[in-house]
Amino acid sequence: MDHPEPFEYLENNSFSFACHPGLPCFTECCRDLRLALTPYDVLRLKNRLGLTSNDFLDQYTVIKPGEHNGFPAVLLSMLENEHRTCPFVTPSGCRIYEDRPGACRIYPIGRASSRTQGQDKTREFHFVVKEGHCLGFNEPRQWTVENWSQDQGLRPYAFFNDRWTEIITHKGSLGNEEMIPNKMQMFFMASYNLDRFRQFVFESTFLQRFDVPEESIYKIKTDDEELLKLALQWLKFPLFGEKGIPLRQ
Ligand code: SF4
Numbered sequence: 001m002d003h004p005e006p007f008e009y010l011e012n013n014s015f016s017f018a019c020h021p022g023l024p025c026f027t028e029c030c031r032d033l034r035l036a037l038t039p040y041d042v043l044r045l046k047n048r049l050g051l052t053s054n055d056f057l058d059q060y061t062v063i064k065p066g067e068h069n070g071f072p073a074v075l076l077s078m079l080e081n082e083h084r085t086c087p088f089v090t091p092s093g094c095r096i097y098e099d100r101p102g103a104c105r106i107y108p109i110g111r112a113s114s115r116t117q118g119q120d121k122t123r124e125f126h127f128v129v130k131e132g133h134c135l136g137f138n139e140p141r142q143w144t145v146e147n148w149s150q151d152q153g154l155r156p157y158a159f160f161n162d163r164w165t166e167i168i169t170h171k172g173s174l175g176n177e178e179m180i181p182n183k184m185q186m187f188f189m190a191s192y193n194l195d196r197f198r199q200f201v202f203e204s205t206f207l208q209r210f211d212v213p214e215e216s217i218y219k220i221k222t223d224d225e226e227l228l229k230l231a232l233q234w235l236k237f238p239l240f241g242e243k244g245i246p247l248r249q
């Protein structure tokens with residue numbers, strides 16, 4: 001399969017790369033980006049900044065309806081300055097480095113994945129994304145995909161992103177036209193506005209209708225990652241009528 005520039009195959013599953021403040025291009029890539037945030041990115045960022053999901057979405061993002069196969073996308077807002085810099089970049093690097101979005105972590109590799117509906121197995125392949133301005137490729141340090149993934153903390157991102165991709169690429173029908181705005185609101189809440197989803201779980205008839213194990217109910221009161229797992233399991237039901245969580249009798 002051919003890839004247009006700047007994508008390149010990974011030869012022997014390895015590549016040379018390093019990014020550090022000694023490079024003349026340091027932080028130059030953190031500007032004028034069209035950075036779509038995934039639900040797990042939003043979770044990490046809002047917690048890092050000590051904000052509610054609503055406040056994070058209001059202050060740091062732009063919503064683009066219909067961009068992910070008809071589902072709304074959330075883009076990180078760039079600052080309105082000359083270079084349209086990322087709100088988190090500083091002269092010494094990324095100020096939220098430990099919680100930076102998955103797209104910033106994975107560069108300079110790209111990952112494509114596919115999951116068979118209802119199965120836990122994910123197929124994936126990787127390639128190199130060679131941006132012309134990036135001098136990191138001239139550095140001698142060698143990486144394999146596995147040790148890059150480990151070094152950049154990519155595992156939880158892949159876990160959540162794969163489950164979410166399964167939803168936005170789902171082949172099922174969304175049903176009647178008139179139901180779609182309502183379904184998009186549910187999608188938005190469960191994907192990006194976790195605090196609102198928590199309220200929905202505990203303040204509606206959700207727990208009477210869905211058979212969520214006691215142990216999970218306890219965890220999702222405070223654990224956002226458990227809550228996002230539940231949200232992604234649940235979403236297939238309102239969107240496509242698929243019972244991701246068993247219904248109570
Ligand atoms: S352009 Fe490449 S090497 Fe330079 S700061 Fe960005 S990622 Fe690092």
Ligand code: SF4
Nearest residue numbers: 030086088089094104
């Ligand atoms: S989040 Fe951090 S790494 Fe990503 S573009 Fe912004 S400053 Fe750069």
